Amino acid sequence: MKTTITIDREQIISKIDERLYSSFIEHMGRAVYTGIYEPDHPSSDSFGFRKDVEKHIGPLKLSHIRYPGGNFLSGYRWEDGIGPQESRPVRRDLAWFAIEPNLVGINEFVSYCRRNNIEPMIGVNLGTRGAQDASNLLEYCNVESGTYYSDLRRSHGYEKPHNIKLWCLGNEMDGSWQICAKTAEEYGRLACETAKMMKWMDPEIELVACGSSFRNMPTFGSWERTVLKHCWEYIDYLSLHQYYQNNDGDLPSFLANSNDMDIFIKEVASICSEEKKRRKSNHDVKLSFDEWNVWYHFQKDCDIPKKWIFPRPVEEEIYDFADALVVGGMLTTLINNSDNIKIACMAQLVNVIAPIMTTPKGESWLQTIYYPFLYTSQNGRGTAMKLKLDCDKYSCKTGKNIPVIDCAAVLSKDQKHLNIFIINKELEKNTKCVISLNGFKTSAEAKHILLSAEPDAINTLKESPVYPKNYKDVKLSDGKAELYMLPASWNMISLELLPVA
Ligand code: AHR
Numbered sequence: 001m002k003t004t005i006t007i008d009r010e011q012i013i014s015k016i017d018e019r020l021y022s023s024f025i026e027h028m029g030r031a032v033y034t035g036i037y038e039p040d041h042p043s044s045d046s047f048g049f050r051k052d053v054e055k056h057i058g059p060l061k062l063s064h065i066r067y068p069g070g071n072f073l074s075g076y077r078w079e080d081g082i083g084p085q086e087s088r089p090v091r092r093d094l095a096w097f098a099i100e101p102n103l104v105g106i107n108e109f110v111s112y113c114r115r116n117n118i119e120p121m122i123g124v125n126l127g128t129r130g131a132q133d134a135s136n137l138l139e140y141c142n143v144e145s146g147t148y149y150s151d152l153r154r155s156h157g158y159e160k161p162h163n164i165k166l167w168c169l170g171n172e173m174d175g176s177w178q179i180c181a182k183t184a185e186e187y188g189r190l191a192c193e194t195a196k197m198m199k200w201m202d203p204e205i206e207l208v209a210c211g212s213s214f215r216n217m218p219t220f221g222s223w224e225r226t227v228l229k230h231c232w233e234y235i236d237y238l239s240l241h242q243y244y245q246n247n248d249g250d251l252p253s254f255l256a257n258s259n260d261m262d263i264f265i266k267e268v269a270s271i272c273s274e275e276k277k278r279r280k281s282n283h284d285v286k287l288s289f290d291e292w293n294v295w296y297h298f299q300k301d302c303d304i305p306k307k308w309i310f311p312r313p314v315e316e317e318i319y320d321f322a323d324a325l326v327v328g329g330m331l332t333t334l335i336n337n338s339d340n341i342k343i344a345c346m347a348q349l350v351n352v353i354a355p356i357m358t359t360p361k362g363e364s365w366l367q368t369i370y371y372p373f374l375y376t377s378q379n380g381r382g383t384a385m386k387l388k389l390d391c392d393k394y395s396c397k398t399g400k401n402i403p404v405i406d407c408a409a410v411l412s413k414d415q416k417h418l419n420i421f422i423i424n425k426e427l428e429k430n431t432k433c434v435i436s437l438n439g440f441k442t443s444a445e446a447k448h449i450l451l452s453a454e455p456d457a458i459n460t461l462k463e464s465p466v467y468p469k470n471y472k473d474v475k476l477s478d479g480k481a482e483l484y485m486l487p488a489s490w491n492m493i494s495l496e497l498l499p500v501a
Pocket of ligand 1: 026069071072171172347348
């Protein structure tokens, strides 16, 4: 078996938007409480946030964190989470059947983000609420002073406006599971009127409207067209959400999902460009893939926790190495579609379908899926390069002609490195890989980071068998890099570039 990847300096896809490396924290399970926030944890800072968790978040170099939901958003009253903590109401959260004490709200969350050099991406409730409440929240957050809500924020100790630039108009409003779900017409109208008010309140913000909850929704396509028909001029992005499963243990089909994600993105992008053409518009609506991950173990394995407890530990997926390969593949798909995808949030960040796990009052640890995200986020910034990929293809239950390799290449911002991410989905044999470079001159050494393990290997609090290793096995000669890839492996090849005369 041989794979050839050809990369030409002149052939680019797009500059990569830094927001491609974003995440998501919802008031759900133990994501917030005993996840990022646990005032009586030994590592917590004076604000009550766990420093041990921040140490894991830091290296991910997240651009944005989406907050506060998710399904939670559609029943959320943002005013519950402001002002003195001791007078905040305790509520039933009807999205996740848990108790919400409102100890963390918009001010605590935004301050947390900014302390960590991350920007907030905030959702407004378009389930039980509407345009006026969204506009009030925006006034509270972004207006300097001299109005009811801006002065209320100042009275809560936040003198400077939060200046939040990126906002989501609701969450998954097409889903029957959503609190106060809407038809496409209902949502399209509401999103349009909310967007108008919000942009009048602060013209510098950008808005994301809800696309379908996932590709297999019965209304996928028509939902997007209707929403765009109503909102086009007022929104900047349309959202995509997708989680992949491996319920029947069919690994080739599971690993083929990066391909499905690619098709999904291209479908939504073409709906946007049709609408642009139809309107003869100069405006663009790009894509925000603001929930993506693997998610299925918990439903299979768990005892469902009792309702109305706090915190209610739901969806604490334990990821195996096959999941990390799929996550790695999804990241290459996002890079290869960076001409259309401008924002992407891995869902979620801590404890709930997450790369980072915590024990209440105890330690925190890293799941298998942490590593492909870590390396891609750290090394996948700059320009996405077009690839010519020549490799074996396979057929599986879910598709035909699936390339056995997922791959993306990124020229770093300073043009000093070419970083190539390769997932070998061949499960049995080593694969020889030849990377052909046109218009690049490389130094004598290349770095190879390898993740390889049994597909069902998991990390736990005690052990981390899935851990990256550093190799120097790449042979460089005459515009070529050659290496052998292990079966079922995630690889990053980093080539140092020299100036071309
Ligand atoms: O991320 C978990 C949930 O998945 C979110 O609340 C919802 O938007 C999606 O269905």
